[in-house]
Amino acid sequence: MIPATHYLILSVTLFSIGILGVLIRRNILLILLSIELMLNAANLNLIAGSAMHGRLDGQLSAFFVMVVAAAEVTIGLAIAVLLFRQKNSVDTHEIKELKG
Amino acid sequence: MSQALLFYFFAAVAVLSALGVVFHPRPARALLCLVVTMFALAVHFTLLGAYFVAMAHLIVYAGAVLVLFLFVIMLQGAGAREIALHQRFNIIYLLPAGLVSILLAGGLIALIRGSAFQALKSVDGTAENIGTLLFSQYLLPFEWTSLLILLGVFAAIALAKKDAA
Structure with missing residues (x-):
């Protein structure tokens, strides 16, 4: 079997790439995509933990994360579509209403 | 291997x-x-x-x-x-x-x-x-997720209808 640490390293790598995407991309939709990437990196970690302990609880947690992610995507995309309708752009530099 | x-x-x-x-x-x-x-x-x-x-x-x-x-x-x-390239990233x-x-x-x-x-x-x-x-140990969280998805549907409908009102 592959050592558990390799799964953790893969998971942290994907999570870091996700953080990079959230922070440096300017397109809101790509920021949302990077969030999906981070959620799935965390899922990989949960499932590796499940295999490490020989129990199914980690897999169920990953399942619940997936459900929550689906709900998050619905609302996130609805907000992105509204923003696009209002501003005609999905660039974060054009969206300044929340700036203090 | x-x-x-x-x-x-x-x-x-x-x-x-x-x-x-x-x-x-x-x-x-x-x-x-x-x-x-x-x-x-x-x-x-x-x-x-x-x-x-x-x-x-x-x-x-x-x-x-x-x-x-x-x-x-x-x-x-x-x-x-x-x-x-100049409008793709926030360096x-x-x-x-x-x-x-x-x-x-x-x-x-x-x-x-x-x-x-x-x-x-x-x-x-x-x-x-x-x-x-x-359906045994995790029944309650499972039911909560169905509530969450229902709320997600309501929220999406409410957001999508906003400017029609």
Whole structure:
């Protein structure tokens, strides 16, 4: 079997790439995509933990994360579509209403 | 041996396509890169014995969520167009991203050094086993997720109808 640490390293790598995407991309939709990437990196970690302990609880947690992610995507995309309708752009530099 | 080969191959695929998501100039193709990542992750899930979760992952992500994303990206009309390099990235945020990544890597190294990891056991995450656990021990959270999805539907309808009112 592959050592558990390799799964953790893969998971942290994907999570870091996700953080990079959230922070440096300017397109809101790509920021949302990077969030999906981070959620799935965390899922990989949960499932590796499940295999490490020989129990199914980690897999169920990953399942619940997936459900929550689906709900998050619905609302996130609805907000992105509204923003696009209002501003005609999905660039974060054009969206300044929340700036203090 | 072949399992290790599969792991390293699909780990490389996952990381490379994840980099594609962050750096590709065309939004629609960045999304297709994420589809590749999702498939690679499904392979990892299967290798770890999470058969049901791997299939649900493929159906929910590659099948539903990313197609929804593709629709929205194509609807905004610029999905296939390249975003010019100077308006693609926020370079100032490269530093915090690097810091967070270094922190995470440091935490991981400390974790690996500090505790002895057991070898992976084989678990059998078939639909039957997952279902049994889901409808006994995890029944309450399962019902809550149905409430959450219902609220998500309401919220999406409310948001979509906003400017019609």
